[in-house]
Amino acid sequence: MHSSSISIWFFIGVLLVVYGALITGYGVFELAAGLPAHHVVLANLHAPLWWGGLLETLGLFYAVRFRPGRARK
């Protein structure tokens, strides 16, 4: 499943990195701009910020760990 091919985990990592960047970016923007709570409950917890950050972290891990060309056993 690996050999010289790109692992599915790399694809997943890339998508999570992009999602994480978009959602965290929105979270930062919302926080900085002091935007209203968009009618969602518990907006004060700023979920986009930390959930986006979590996606970003996971995405980076998988994208780097399974990047094409990296030797794996």
Added chain:
Amino acid sequence: MFGLLTAATAAGFPGSLPATLVFSVAPLARLGTLDLVVIALYFVMVLWIGFYLKGRSNTSEEFFMAGREMTAWIAGLSFVSANLGSLELMGWAGSAYQYGILATHWYWIGAIPAMLFLGMVMMPFYYVCKTHSVPGYLKLRYGEGARIVSAVSFAFMTVLMSGVNMFAMAEVMRVVLGWDLNFSIIVSSLAVAAYVALGGLRSAIFNEVLQFILIWGGALLVPILGLVETHGWTGFKARLAANIASGATPAGDYTHLWRSMGHFADNPMGIHWTGIVFGLGFAISCGYWTTDFLVVQRVLAANSLRSARLAPVIGSFFKMAVPFIVILPGLLGLVVLQNSDGSLMHLVGQNLATPGSGLHSYNEVLPLMMVRYLAPGLLGLGITALIAGFMSGMAGNVSAFSAVWTYDIYQPLIVKKARDEHYVSVGRWATIIGVIISIGTAYLVMNAQGIMDYVQALFSFFISPLLGVVLMGMFWKRATKAGGFWGLLIGTLTSIGLWAWVYINPAALRYVALSPDAKAMAENMYRALWSVIVSILVTFVVSLFGKARPLAELNGLVYGATVLPVEEPVPFYKNEWFWTVIAIVIFLALNIYFW
């Protein structure tokens, strides 16, 4: 995967609740630009994967079996993901709101024992005999007749169910987001057709793993925030108890799995524990998880026997966790969902959530919870999770259809000897044609939604009898070709006959389900149980009058006549038995904790 929007289908099992989804008319959510970008990126990614893998699906082994190169993790996640359709997510969340934690039975006892049984007991035979499909196993064990009957019924039902899924998902998108039905059907089906036809089973599996991750990434935040709002599980139970005491929520035991199972009349599902344990836990669950090629195909693609055995075990851990993103949001909805005036929201049955009523149906609880908690971007991710769930289910259907059509119908009946490239080409076209038939079915259902009930029942006719015949073939050397054929046929006729009996005379339910207090869901379970018992008995009796095959012919097919390959020793933490024991312990602990 079966995809009817009813709770009963959720774990992929045919159910018996009213199948037609009815939602309120105004869209529940309005997506912003960021949400749309998140959804669009998902489509770009699945197509990218399909195009990337096109060059790795040139032989039939690569196209239909993913080259048998999947690791245990990939096969295991795909195994669960192919079953985790978005409609099931929504249907079971709605059931949890309506019936409480009882809905969890379909994820725990209705899945875990069967998954472990597949991995530890049945998988060696499927894997060692190198079959390409479950009908292929029947051919090796019982001959061409049983294979053809099984293949034709499976292929027919798979595309039909795929179409029903497609329509139901389009209906969900229309109601939740206000999207046009045609737009949803065409876009999603084109995407699935493209990536499966291009990359075959490998592409379907890769995308299922991606979809599985997205389902968790998109849906997990809802129960987390819900628990924060209710101050944890204890706080939730306290609020629920207060609501029940004040009459705001109908009385009932919403948080225990087994306490109300002593009698049919003690629980809202109208089920007895024997129906849950033997009907759901054995007949339906094993029928689905061990003989439905849609899920078994994922495990057959594993790169070794150990991976093939480990894959369902890995899948079982995730299956046990799914109630956290499905059942829990439904339960939390009981206490947190509010109307615009701050009063407690009451979701209603589908027949009451009519346009103009202003009411929401049980099936809307998951989208309502998403809208409640998810900010821009996160809402797009949540909707992507629903779309991903739908597409994984549909891809599972069409890839399994393609393999069964090519290997078990086209090759034995139409073109017996051709070059390998020819069969790959047939597989690609079967994928596309399967999607086209599914689209046709979707529009058929759109114009006559009552068909959904019949399609659902039809599928249930074939699954349980097949289990009886496969079990007899796999564990009894004496089972004969005639025994298998008649066991399958009479078991199926039994299932159809019992269904028709109750359909014509609803009072017959007391005989089929053994109680006048039984409800429709109990009928499903007992009907499945009777059909398994009949198929086993018929196979047994007919086989006694025939001549058994020589032992040498049964190598790789039957317990006691098969020499299993000796696998390299591995550390205990890589051993499938170790993880099976862990899964059993967690399974028992969960059932005891929520007893």
